[in-house]
Each structure stands twice: as C-alpha cells, then as structure tokens.
Amino acid sequence: MPRHTRRETAVLAAPLVLFLLAILGFPVILSVVYGLSETTFQTLRSPSFTGLDNFSRVIADDRFWQAAWFSLRFGVITAVLQCALGLFLAVYLAPLIARHGWTVAVLIMPMVVAPAMMGLMYRLSLHEFAGPIPHYMWQWFGWSPAFLNARNVFATVVVAETLQWTPFAFLLLLAAYQTLPRDVAEAARVDGTRPWRLFWKIELPLLMPTLWIALFIRFIDGFRVFDNIYTLVGSGPGGITTSMSIYIYEAFLRQGDIGRALAAAILLFGAAFTLLSLAQRLGRRRRAA
Amino acid sequence: MKLHSVLRWAVFAVAAFVMNFPILATLVTALKPPGEVTRNPSLWIESPTLENFAIVLTVSDRLNIYAYLFNSLTAALIGAILPILLCFPVAWALARRGTGRAVLFPLVVNLRALPLIIFAIPLYIMYATLGLLDTRVGLGLILAVVNLPLAFLLIVNAIQAIPLELEEAARMDGARLPRILRRVVLPLCRPAFLTTFIFGFITAWNEFLFGLMLTTQKAVPVTVGASFFFATSGGGVQWGVAAAVMIVAALPPLVLGVVMYRRIGGSMLGGAVKG
Numbered sequence: 001m002p003r004h005t006r007r008e009t010a011v012l013a014a015p016l017v018l019f020l021l022a023i024l025g026f027p028v029i030l031s032v033v034y035g036l037s038e039t040t041f042q043t044l045r046s047p048s049f050t051g052l053d054n055f056s057r058v059i060a061d062d063r064f065w066q067a068a069w070f071s072l073r074f075g076v077i078t079a080v081l082q083c084a085l086g087l088f089l090a091v092y093l094a095p096l097i098a099r100h101g102w103t104v105a106v107l108i109m110p111m112v113v114a115p116a117m118m119g120l121m122y123r124l125s126l127h128e129f130a131g132p133i134p135h136y137m138w139q140w141f142g143w144s145p146a147f148l149n150a151r152n153v154f155a156t157v158v159v160a161e162t163l164q165w166t167p168f169a170f171l172l173l174l175a176a177y178q179t180l181p182r183d184v185a186e187a188a189r190v191d192g193t194r195p196w197r198l199f200w201k202i203e204l205p206l207l208m209p210t211l212w213i214a215l216f217i218r219f220i221d222g223f224r225v226f227d228n229i230y231t232l233v234g235s236g237p238g239g240i241t242t243s244m245s246i247y248i249y250e251a252f253l254r255q256g257d258i259g260r261a262l263a264a265a266i267l268l269f270g271a272a273f274t275l276l277s278l279a280q281r282l283g284r285r286r287r288a289a
Numbered sequence: 290m291k292l293h294s295v296l297r298w299a300v301f302a303v304a305a306f307v308m309n310f311p312i313l314a315t316l317v318t319a320l321k322p323p324g325e326v327t328r329n330p331s332l333w334i335e336s337p338t339l340e341n342f343a344i345v346l347t348v349s350d351r352l353n354i355y356a357y358l359f360n361s362l363t364a365a366l367i368g369a370i371l372p373i374l375l376c377f378p379v380a381w382a383l384a385r386r387g388t389g390r391a392v393l394f395p396l397v398v399n400l401r402a403l404p405l406i407i408f409a410i411p412l413y414i415m416y417a418t419l420g421l422l423d424t425r426v427g428l429g430l431i432l433a434v435v436n437l438p439l440a441f442l443l444i445v446n447a448i449q450a451i452p453l454e455l456e457e458a459a460r461m462d463g464a465r466l467p468r469i470l471r472r473v474v475l476p477l478c479r480p481a482f483l484t485t486f487i488f489g490f491i492t493a494w495n496e497f498l499f500g501l502m503l504t505t506q507k508a509v510p511v512t513v514g515a516s517f518f519f520a521t522s523g524g525g526v527q528w529g530v531a532a533a534v535m536i537v538a539a540l541p542p543l544v545l546g547v548v549m550y551r552r553i554g555g556s557m558l559g560g561a562v563k564g
Contacts, residue, residue, distance in 0.1 A: 008466060009388050012378040016437075017393070019375055023434055027411030034414065089304055096297040105550040106305045112546030112553075113312060113539045114495035116512045120519060120535055121311035124318060127330075130528045132314045135330040163308045171554050224404035227497040231516050245406040245498070252410050253502065265407045272403050 035262040047259075054263035063239060064264060067247035068271075074158065074243065075222035081162045082218050083211060086169025090177050091199060097174065104174070111167040119231030122160045150237040157229050157241055161222060169214045176210035177203070216279060244268055312539070319532035326528045341533035354537060357514035360425055361494055361538075364510060367429025368493030369486050372440035375433075380441060381474060384448040385456075394441070401438035408434070409502045416503060425508045431499050436489040443488075447481030448474060484552045491542040511538040 035054055037047030058064050089107070097103055110118065125131050126147045137144035147156045180203060188198045226245035235242040235250060242250070248268070252261035306313075318326055322338045329335060345354055382388035412431060413422070421427030451474060459469045500510040515538045518531040546553060 005386075009382050009386055012382040013388055013393070016375045016379045016397075016441075019433075020397070023412075023430060024408065027408060027415055030411040030414050031407075034411070089300070093297055093301055096294075096301060101551070103301055103305075104554065105547045107301075107308065108546060108550055108553065109312065109543060110308045112491055112495075112542045114497060114512045114542070116495070116497035116516060117535050117539045118311060120516060120531075121315045123519065124528060124532060124535075125311045125314040127528075129327045130318065130330050130526075132317070132330050132332050133310075139331075160311075163310075166308065175554050220402045224406070226406065227512075231497075231519070245404055248406045248410070249498075249502070252413075258410065258414075261410055265410060268404055269407050272407075276399055276402050 031262050031266060034258055035266050037259055039258040050259070054259040055267070057260055058263045058267060061260075063242065064247060066239070067242045067244050070240070070242060071223045071225070071244040074154075074161070074225060075219045077158055078161045078165070078222040079215050079218035081158070082166045082169045083173075083214050085162070085166045086171075086214065087173050087207070087211065089166070089170045090174040091203070094174065094177055104171070108167040108171055110164045111171075113164070115164065115227035116231045118160070118164050119228035122156075122228075122232050126156070148233050148237070150240060153233055153236050153241055157232060160228060160232060161225065164228065165218060165221065169218060172214045172217075173207060173210055176207055180206055212283075312543075315532045315535050318528055319536050321529055323527065323529050341529040342537075344530050345533045345537055352514075352518075352534070354511070354514075354534065357509060357511040358537075360428070360504075360508050361510040361512070361541075363425040364428040364432055364500075364508070365490050365493035367426065368432025368436055368496075369489035371429070371433040372436045372489060373444070373482050373485055376437065376441045376444050377475070377478065378470070380444040381448050381470060384445050394445075397441050398438045400434065405435065405498050409498060412499075413502055421503075423504045423506060423508050428499060428503055428508055428510065429493075431503065432493040432496055435496060435499075436485075436492055439488055440485045443481050443485050444478060447478045451477050487545060487549050487552060491545055494542050514538075 034047055036049060036051060038050045038053070039047040093103070113121075125133050128134050128144075128146075133147075134144040145152055147153070184202055185198060188202065224245055225243050226249065229236075229241050229243060230246060230249075233241050235246055244264075248261050248264050251257050251264060314332065317332050317334060319341050320334050320337045320339070321329070322336055322340060325335055345352065348355065379389060379393070383390060383394060408431070416422045416427050421430075455473055455477075456469055459473050464472070494510075495512060496510075497512045497516075500513040501516075504510065504513065515531075515534045518534055519526055
C-alpha cells in the first residue's frame with residue numbers, strides 16, 4: 001500500500017479506534033488496577049494494592065457460584081424454549097404471514113418493549129390483588145400459585161423471558177425460512193410429499209445454521225440477564241434469582257465492595273471470552289466442512 | 290385447506306395474546322380509576338378513564354415525566370447516531386481495503402456478546418473522575434458502545450453491496466476519496482443508516498442497567514424513572530398511575546418497532562449471519 005493510502009486509511013479508522021480506546025481502553029486498565037486492590041466508595045481515589053485477594057474472595061463465595069449456575073441454567077433453558085417456539089411459529093405461520101404481513105408486527109411487539117418495563121408489567125400482571133392472572137386463576141380454578149415464591153420464581157422468570165424474546169428467534173428464523181428456495185417445496189408438493197416430511201428432511205436442515213445462530217444469541221442474552229429479573233423480583237427470595245449480572249451489581253452498589261465486584265466482572269469476562277472463541281472456532285470448522 | 294387457514298389464525302391469535310399479555314394488562318390497568326384496580330383486576334374495565342394519564346402527564350414534585358423522556362430522548366439519539374458517524378469511514382476502509390479485518394472488526398462485533406455489567410463498574414469510576422456521572426452525554430456515550438456492533442456490521446454489509454464500478458467511475462472523473470465517500474457511497478448507504486438508527490434508538494431507549502448505575506437525578510432515563518414507582522416507601526403502589534407511566538415509557542420504541550417491523554426483520558438476518 002502506498003504511503004498516502006496508508007495515511008488515508010489511518011484517518012478513516014481513527015474516529016472509531018480513538019473512541020474505543022477512550023471509552024473502553026481506559027476502563028480496562030482501571031478494572032485491572034481496582035480488581036487487584038481493596039476499594040470502597042470512600043477510598044475510590046486511593047485503592048490499596050492487595051494482589052489477588054479479591055479473586056480468591058470471589059472464588060470462595062458460594063453466592064458467586066450459585067449466580068453462575070443460575071445464569072447458565074437460565075441461558076440454556078430460555079434459549080432452547082425460545083428457539084423451539086420461534087421455529088414453530090415461523091414455519092407454521094409462514095403461509096399466513098405471506099398474505100398478511102402486519103401479523104409480524106403484532107408478534108414482535110414484546111421484543112421492542114424495554115425488558116425492564118416488561119419485568120414491571122409482569123409484576124403488575126402477577127400481583128395478588130391487582131394482577132389479572134391470579135384473578136382469573138382464582139375465578140376459573142379456585143386456586144392460584146404464588147408465582148414469585150422460592151419454589152416457583154425460577155419458572156416464572158423463565159416464562160417471562162421466553163415470552164418476551166421468542167419473537168426474536170421467530171423473526172430470525174422467519175427471515176431465513178422466507179429465503180429458502182421455493183422450487184424444492186413446490187417439487188415436493190407435486191410429488192405428494194407430506195408437509196411434515198418436507199419440513200423434517202429438507203427445510204429443517206437448511207434452517208440449521210440460522211437455528212444455531214439464534215440459539216447462540218439467545219443463550220448469550222439469557223446468560224447476561226439483568227433488567228427484567230431485577231425489576232420483577234430483584235435477587236429473589238433468599239437470593240435465588242441472582243444472575244451473574246445481579247451478583248456483580250449488588251456487590252458493587254449494595255455492598256460497596258468494588259474490588260470483589262470487579263474481580264467477578266473480570267472472571268465473567270474471561271468466561272465469556274473463552275466461550276466466544278470456542279463458538280467461533282466451531283462455527284468456522286462447520287463452515288469449512 | 291380451509292381448516293388449516295383457521296388453525297393458523299387461531300395459533301396467531303393465541304401467540305399474540307399470550308406474548309403481549311403483560312402489555313395488554315398494563316394498558317387495561319392504566320385505563321381504570323384508582324378504586325377499581327384492586328376491586329376488579331380482570332381485563333374488563335367498568336368505568337374507563339384517562340385520569341391516570343392526566344396525572345402522569347402533569348408535572349408534580351413526585352414525577353416529572355417530561356424530564357425523564359427528554360433524558361431518554363437525548364441519550365438515545367446520541368446512542369443511535371454516534372455509532373453511524375464513527376463506523377461509516379472505517380466500514381468503507383474495511384470493505385474496500387480490508388482495514389481492521391483481523392482485530393478491530395471481531396473486537397467490535399464481539400462486544401455484542403459481552404455482559405454489559407463488565408463495563409458498568411469501571412465506567413462508573415471513570416465517569417466519577419471526569420464528571421460524566423448523571424449526565425445525558427455520559428449515558429449517550431455508553432449507549433453508543435452498546436450499538437457499535439450492529440452499526441458496524443450493517444454498514445460494512447451495505448458498502449460491500451455497492452458495485453465497485455460506481456466508485457471507479459467517480460475516480461476516473463478525478464474525484465478524490467472524501468468526495469467519493471460523500472457523493473457516491475454515503476447516499477447509497479442511507480437505507481442501512483436508517484435501519485441502524487431505528488435499531489439503535491430502540492435499543493438505547495430500552496437500556497436499563499447503565500441508566501440505573503450511571504445516573505441518579507438529573508439524567509435519569511424513563512426506563513429507570515418508571516421503576517421508581519414500584520419502590521414506594523410506605524403505602525402501596527398506585528397501580529393505575531404506575532401502569533400509565535409504563536405505557537408512556539414503552540410507547541416510543543413500540544410505535545417505532547411496529548411501523549418499521551419490515552426493516553427490523555431484514556436487518557436481523559443480515560446482522561446475525563455475518564456475526
């Protein structure tokens with residue numbers, strides 16, 4: 001590359017690179033410094049170096065591992081449910097959507113509402129005195145579960161997350177389904193192939209790459225969940241809905257233990273980074289194969 | 290054939306009702322007078338009223354919804370527009386010269402997959418030092434980071450789709466790079482900019498965690514402001530008013546999403562497949 005072209009390229013890349021350095025590069029350095037120090041809000045300007053103490057405190061903390069386990073389970077279960085439901089809706093409703101496009105707009109409404117607002121909306125819907133769901137449960141079945149008690153709260157937050165984000169999987173899979181070659185389906189129909197067989201043998205394999213992507217994105221978002229759980233139940237009865245994000249938030253703002261919060265954040269970053277590189281390596285091998 | 294069509298409408302109706310149930314329940318509650326909410330929690334409104342919305346839209350000591358909305362609007366505009374400005378030049382360099390393909394591009398795109406809380410704490414410390422805590426600009430800057438991955442992807446895809454010949458022709462006519470970018474590439478990227486903007490605006494408006502951690506009074510966005518209504522000290526929650534606040538807070542992205550649903554669907558596939 002001639003020198004003036006190189007200079008030109010540097011100028012083109014400069015805005016983004018400088019912005020990233022300023023807003024992420026500096027915080028990364030801060031993270032490491034404070035992660036290795038004992039810091040509270042009172043000593044924010046003068047952290048005292050304590051080495052790996054914060055990390056060993058995090059690793060010894062049962063609640064950290066509970067939070068990790070919660071996030072993992074929550075991410076996997078919600079991702080699978082959303083993708084299964086989304087796939088069904090996309091494939092089954094495709095003929096309807098082809099003629100009445102507006103139906104898509106109705107189905108994606110939940111995902112454009114802020115998750116934090118959705119959490120509050122569920123809090124209202126499930127409230128024992130003001131909520132319509134317990135009201136109808138009592139009216140129709142003479143009984144209503146305590147949705148937010150220790151026994152049911154996990155199922156409740158899983159259902160809330162699933163119903164809000166199924167539209168995401170649905171939309172992604174619908175877009176992929178609509179680009180499938182029509183002639184294959186047409187030929188199969190002429191041959192008298194059953195729709196179920198056509199789906200299972202031909203369409204599903206073609207949708208698999210998109211399905212993996214949808215599963216991966218939904219798992220990531222489920223794993224890092226904060227907003228809707230926080231506004232619906234906070235950390236839950238006995239802290240059982242403490243996700244990784246909520247654990248770090250509480251260590252930081254509630255307990256003022258900045259060092260431990262940052263150490264947990266760094267560990268989380270390490271885990272996310274490892275997972276991400278693994279997923280990408282898998283993706284590349286799949287594409288190469 | 291007929292039966293299947295009926296079944297499909299039924300599945301659509303059930304899915305739409307169940308998934309949108311909390312929104313519907315909130316809207317219904319917002320339209321009930323205060324006395325009715327706990328006496329009649331059903332979806333049927335005995336005496337519909339706009340009273341709750343009138344309370345929400347009137348400025349009082351307890352609630353100034355316009356301040357929250359203004360904070361959200363400013364921060365979301367910064368969060369949606371800044372990524373487009375930052376990504377456009379480097380996206381061209383990436384698409385045409387391969388700049389940043391090895392490090393910059395994967396780095397930015399992978400930001401999408403990291404838990405946001407990781408950035409929140411160091412940013413809190415940095416903002417405290419720089420005086421950016423509790424400011425709309427500070428909030429907008431971090432929302433821009435959240436939107437960078439999709440902006441970068443969509444704009445790179447858009448530029449790759451532009452035929453090289455168009456740029457070649459302009460170069461033959463003696464146009465230099467800045468002029469080519471402005472006159473040839475930029476106009477053809479407008480649809481991608483619009484999609485990026487809509488997606489970014491909805492994401493930024495709906496963001497909660499950074500609003501919760503980085504603002505306290507002056508720059509509180511409406512998502513965080515609405516949640517204050519449930520944390521009432523003493524006395525119960527005023528359900529009708531709280532519901533009306535939620536509807537007002539949810540309305541801008543909801544309207545944008547419903548009007549622009551075609552764009553959202555298409556861009557998601559483009560963004561996901563490459564990512």
